[in-house]
Amino acid sequence: MKVVLINGSPHKSGNTYDMLHDLTEEFHRLGVETELFWIGTGCIHGCIACGRCDKTHRCIFDDDLVNRVIDAMEDADGLIVGSPVYYASPNGSIISAMDRIFYASKDELPNKPGAACVVARRAGTTAALDVLEKYFTITQMPVVSSVYWPMEHGRGPGETRQDEEGIYIMKRLAKNFTWVMKSLEYAKEHGIEPEPMETDRPWTHFIR
Ligand SMILES: Cc1cc2nc3c(=O)[nH]c(=O)nc-3n(C[C@H](O)[C@H](O)[C@H](O)COP(=O)(O)O)c2cc1C
Structure with a gap:
């Protein structure tokens, strides 16, 4: 059982990393494997709507984490x-990456659980979570919750280590995420299949 995590901060080892580390620590304790991708500090292309991914299911820009995340999701059970x-x-670079990951990928994401988590000095956390969670909810991915909205607070590196409740929320998120992954695995073993993402569904553009 494996979870792919993306660190959307330009700080490789900043507060976002620490927050994801709270999750991975708990995942590893529960025997769940993790693979971490970092957004980096380089340019992350926005989607240019070229439509090439319709055929290839991979993004034409191959110089960042986008296609590597899609590849990793092939045998992963969830995405955080x-x-x-x-x-x-959310940070602009992670939005660009998420647009391309979700637009280009095909079978790698639907029906796998997803979760978002954010870190802030003070405000804007629920608005940022709302943006990130929408990628999951348009892709038939069950969104896993914790016992509070998944956020930690801190400004400079290390400050979130004082956010006892935030750390607890992340540990619970990892526990809940593992429970959902195990439940889905059990369901699959017992022939309970999700609805397919059919391509012939109604697809109207409001004008026709
Ligand atoms: C350009 C920029 C905008 C920011 N906007 C907000 C904000 O709207 N609300 C907030 O509470 N903190 C804001 N922050 C603070 C960061 O969210 C905070 O320092 C966070 O811990 C950084 O995480 P990192 O160490 O993983 O990069 C902003 C920081 C930067 C650089």
């Missing part, structure tokens, strides 16, 4: 995205 809050929204 962490981001710092920038102007009451």
